Amino acid sequence: DTEVTQTPKHLVMGMTNKKSLKCEQHMGHRAMYWYKQKAKKPPELMFVYSYEKLSINESVPSRFSPECPNSSLLNLHLHALQPEDSALYLCASSQLDRANNEKLFFGSGTQLSVL
Amino acid sequence: AQSVTQLDSHVSVSEGTPVLLRCNYSSSYSPSLFWYVQHPNKGLQLLLKYTSAATLVKGINGFEAEFKKSETSFHLTKPSAHMSDAAEYFCVVSATNTGFQKLVFGTGTRLLVSP
Numbered sequence: 001d002t003e004v005t006q007t008p009k010h011l012v013m014g015m016t017n018k019k020s021l022k023c024e025q026h027m028g029h030r031a032m033y034w035y036k037q038k039a040k041k042p043p044e045l046m047f048v049y050s051y052e053k054l055s056i057n058e059s060v061p062s063r064f065s066p067e068c069p070n071s072s073l074l075n076l077h078l079h080a081l082q083p084e085d086s087a088l089y090l091c092a093s094s095q096l097d098r099a100n101n102e103k104l105f106f107g108s109g110t111q112l113s114v115l
Numbered sequence: 116a117q118s119v120t121q122l123d124s125h126v127s128v129s130e131g132t133p134v135l136l137r138c139n140y141s142s143s144y145s146p147s148l149f150w151y152v153q154h155p156n157k158g159l160q161l162l163l164k165y166t167s168a169a170t171l172v173k174g175i176n177g178f179e180a181e182f183k184k185s186e187t188s189f190h191l192t193k194p195s196a197h198m199s200d201a202a203e204y205f206c207v208v209s210a211t212n213t214g215f216q217k218l219v220f221g222t223g224t225r226l227l228v229s230p
Contacts, residue, residue, distance in 0.1 A: 004158075031215035042205055042220035043159070050215045090158055096214040103149065104216055106158035 006091050006107035014115055015081060021110045023074040023091030032074040033104065034066060035090040043090055049074065050096055081114045088112070117142050117210040119189075121221035129229050134178075134193040136224045138206030141187065147209035148189045149218070150180055154202045162204075165189060176200070201228045 004025045013019050023032065031050045035043040048056035049068040057066075063085075065077040074091055088111050092104040122137040140146055148165040163174025170182045180191045189206060206221040 033216075042223050043218075044220075045217060048215050048217065055215060056217065092159075094216055102216065103161040103164060104159075104218065106160070108156075108158040111156075 004091055004093055004105050004107035006089075006110050008110060009108070010111045010113075012113045012115060013078065013081065015083070017081075018077070018079045020078065021076040021089055021091075021112075023076075023107055024072055025093040025105065026072055027093065027105065028071075028095075029093035029105070030071060030096050031094045032068060033092040033094075034074070034076055035092065035106075037088040037090060037109070039087075047076075078112075081112075083114050086112055086114045117146060117208045117219055119148075119206045119208045119219065119221040121204075121206050121224050123224050124222065125225045125227065127227040127229065128196045130198055131195050134191070134196045134200065134226065136191040136204050136206075136226065138189045138191065138221060139187050140189055140206075140208055142208060147216075148180075148182065149207040149209070150174065150178070150189075150191050151205045151207055151220075152202050153205065153223075159205070162191070196226075196228050198228050198230070201226055 007022045033048050034046040037043040045058050046060045047066045052068045063080050067075040088109040090109045091107045094104045095102040118141045120139045150162040151159040153159050162178050163172045165182045173179045178193050203223045205223050207218050210217040210219045
């Protein structure tokens, strides 16, 4: 199994809603990532977890709350989002490797629209 | 700081002709460099990675890239374009050496392939 599975594929939410994005991998990867990709832009890193601990938070607003309940799952909890948060949210995973050349496996993303 | 610059936002080729997508990097140490491809409404797929073992790197689908330290370049090439190669291509550098990847993406090059 070399897949990163993201659900849902599409999500429409209002600014007062609470929703969660889910990501799952069964490759034994101990690093997991959330990226945000606006239309026609490159992906931007939001969060990195290594060994289920938050290692990087790229100054993301608190209305985005990540969670890594175990080594296979990564969630992104959303609350009180703004329309400008509409984007493709990509999850990825990788081995932890000091040589720093392990590739990331990306999911196909959740396309989020905030109304 | 690590960064990459993709010199062309769009490249148009005819099917069967060579492809050249240009990328220059900036790095304070020996970089880890990657090329990723993204087809419309899809996640990202690794094409190839530079690991310092060889300057000419072969990837999937007939793509290859050459690392040139003197020119700080990592251009992506393919001898003969296929229609299925039409996609967005990202040159990427890894900005950490702590085991997990902190990928910094270039702005992307959209490859258009005409019959």
